Amino acid sequence: MGDAVRQMFAAIAQHYDVLNTVLSFGLHHYWRQQAVTVSGIPSGARLLDVCSGTADLALAFARHLGHDGQVIAMDFCAAMLDRGHQKAVQQGIHLMSTLADAQHLPFDDAVFDAVTVAFGLRNVDNLVTALREMYRVLRPGGTALVLEFGQPHGVVLGPLYRFYSHYILPRLGGWVSGHPEAYTYLPRTAAVFPAGGRFVREMVAQDFTDVHAQALSGGIVYLYRAMRPV
Numbered sequence: 001m002g003d004a005v006r007q008m009f010a011a012i013a014q015h016y017d018v019l020n021t022v023l024s025f026g027l028h029h030y031w032r033q034q035a036v037t038v039s040g041i042p043s044g045a046r047l048l049d050v051c052s053g054t055a056d057l058a059l060a061f062a063r064h065l066g067h068d069g070q071v072i073a074m075d076f077c078a079a080m081l082d083r084g085h086q087k088a089v090q091q092g093i094h095l096m097s098t099l100a101d102a103q104h105l106p107f108d109d110a111v112f113d114a115v116t117v118a119f120g121l122r123n124v125d126n127l128v129t130a131l132r133e134m135y136r137v138l139r140p141g142g143t144a145l146v147l148e149f150g151q152p153h154g155v156v157l158g159p160l161y162r163f164y165s166h167y168i169l170p171r172l173g174g175w176v177s178g179h180p181e182a183y184t185y186l187p188r189t190a191a192v193f194p195a196g197g198r199f200v201r202e203m204v205a206q207d208f209t210d211v212h213a214q215a216l217s218g219g220i221v222y223l224y225r226a227m228r229p230v
Contacts, residue, residue, distance in 0.1 A: 009024065009079070011177075052097075053119075058095055072097065074098045114136060141227065148221070203224065
């Protein structure tokens with residue numbers, strides 16, 4: 001991912017958590033908890049959270065996996081990881097962190113029981129490369145879990161969501177963060193991400209099996225669960 005995107009995330013890191021709550025009306029907590037609930041990832045597992053940002057999903061899984069588990073939060077933006085580390089310390093959670101790009105994971109093959117990512121794949125330069133890397137570091141039988149925005153198409157929800165994401169969200173996010181370009185960029189990447197069945201096909205094309213997509217909140221978000229075959 002480019003330096004411009006890294007700098008953009010660094011600039012909004014201080015306000016990122018507050019804005020996630022405000023702009024999603026608090027739903028992002030529910031979406032992440034659903035990911036943990038349906039993951040089927042057992043306690044004691046070794047998990048890598050890619051594009052971890054301020055580590056909300058990594059922290060949720062660290063609580064789920066318990067003391068015997070290991071969670072590594074990985075992101076390409078140091079400012080976001082620093083914020084995640086602060087939250088881990090405040091919550092008394094042991095969380096490892098690694099500064100790296102999702103397209104070049106600095107780990108050996110087949111070393112994680114699970115690889116997760118929430119609202120990050122839409123920001124990578126090459127989605128196929130990122131998926132291949134996730135597959136590579138997964139152990140056979142391991143679980144891949146992806147949370148990403150969709151595009152709801154309901155008669156009522158679809159137009160409302162598009163109006164909100166294109167007009168309200170950028171203005172509110174820009175006003176609070178002081179960086180309106182970031183909150184124009186983020187909904188733009190969400191709008192072009194291959195959600196639903198298209199993303200399922202992307203995962204299948206990279207050899208993932210048992211790929212399932214679950215629409216949350218009317219399709220505003222999709223939760224994808226897949227396996228690396230044994």
